[in-house]
Amino acid sequence: VEAVASATRQREELRRAQELLSRLEGERRVHDELDRAFSDLRTELNFQLRPELSDLASRFLGELTDGRYAELELDDQYNLIVLEDGVPKPVISGGEEDLSNLVLRLAISQMIADRSGQNFSLLVLDEVFGSLDVARRQNVVDLLRRVGDRFEQVILITHIEGVKDELDHVVLVDYDDQAGTSRVRQRELTVPDVERLEAGEPAVA
Numbered sequence: 375v376e377a378v379a380s381a382t383r384q385r386e387e388l389r390r391a392q393e394l395l396s397r398l399e400g401e402r403r404v405h406d407e408l409d410r411a412f413s414d415l416r417t418e419l420n421f422q423l424r425p426e427l428s429d430l431a432s433r434f435l436g437e438l439t440d441g442r443y444a445e446l447e448l449d450d451q452y453n454l455i456v457l458e459d460g461v462p463k464p465v466i467s468g469g470e471e472d473l474s475n476l477v478l479r480l481a482i483s484q485m486i487a488d489r490s491g492q493n494f495s496l497l498v499l500d501e502v503f504g505s506l507d508v509a510r511r512q513n514v515v516d517l518l519r520r521v522g523d524r525f526e527q528v529i530l531i532t533h534i535e536g537v538k539d540e541l542d543h544v545v546l547v548d549y550d551d552q553a554g555t556s557r558v559r560q561r562e563l564t565v566p567d568v569e570r571l572e573a574g575e576p577a578v579a
Contacts (some may be wrong), residue, residue: 424448427481434477437520438513446474454478469505476502476514480521487524497525503534515540 428448435456436444445457454474456463466474476499487494499518503511511534518528530541538544544561 420450423485424452427478427485430485431474431477431481434480434517435473437517438473438477438510440509440513443470446477448478467505469507469510472502472505473510480517484521484524493523494525496527496529498529498531500531501533502530503532503537508536511537512540 428446431448432444432446435446443456443458443463445460447455447457447462449455454471456466456470456474479499483494483497502514506514515537518530522528530537532538538561546559546561548557548559549555550557
């Protein structure tokens with residue numbers, strides 16, 4: 375009797391295990407199908423977005439380089455390729471690479487803002503001027519003002535002294551070696567700053 379009861383229990387346990395296995399296999403098939411679907415969707419979105427992103431970044435690059443470079447492409451891995459007269463430039467300088475990365479960041483940010491239908495509240499750029507000459511630094515500031523309608527506030531972090539005179543608000547951070555503390559102070563607005571703000575131009579800090 376005990377042997378029969380034990381065999382019955384084992385058959386029941388086997389049945390439940392088989393049901394569980396069948397359910398898990400079904401869930402795995404659904405998961406695999408969803409994974410393939412999302413992978414196809416990512417591929418399709420990348421295929422659609424990459425040309426648009428390249429065009430937007432190219433326009434920004436043309437503005438920052440005064441038309442010297444007006445075309446930038448992204449390969450399948452989203453690596454940057456700068457074109458000169460329609461031909462990929464095999465070697466680019468550190469400054470040109472920094473500019474390319476900057477325009478790609480701006481293009482992505484603007485595309486997200488455009489597609490979401492609302493402005494970004496904040497855009498933060500850290501040390502984007504270091505390898506640029508004076509003219510291109512000015513071009514960056516000018517471009518940030520032009521795209522200011524997409525970003526409510528733009529914050530630039532930089533050690534380049536010559537840039538701060540072109541900004542609307544400047545917060546200076548000094549480190550006191552003796553005290554081991556940092557001191558934060560704000561530069562007073564200049565007359566050009568006030569005129570720009572009164573004219574409704576976007577503020578760049």
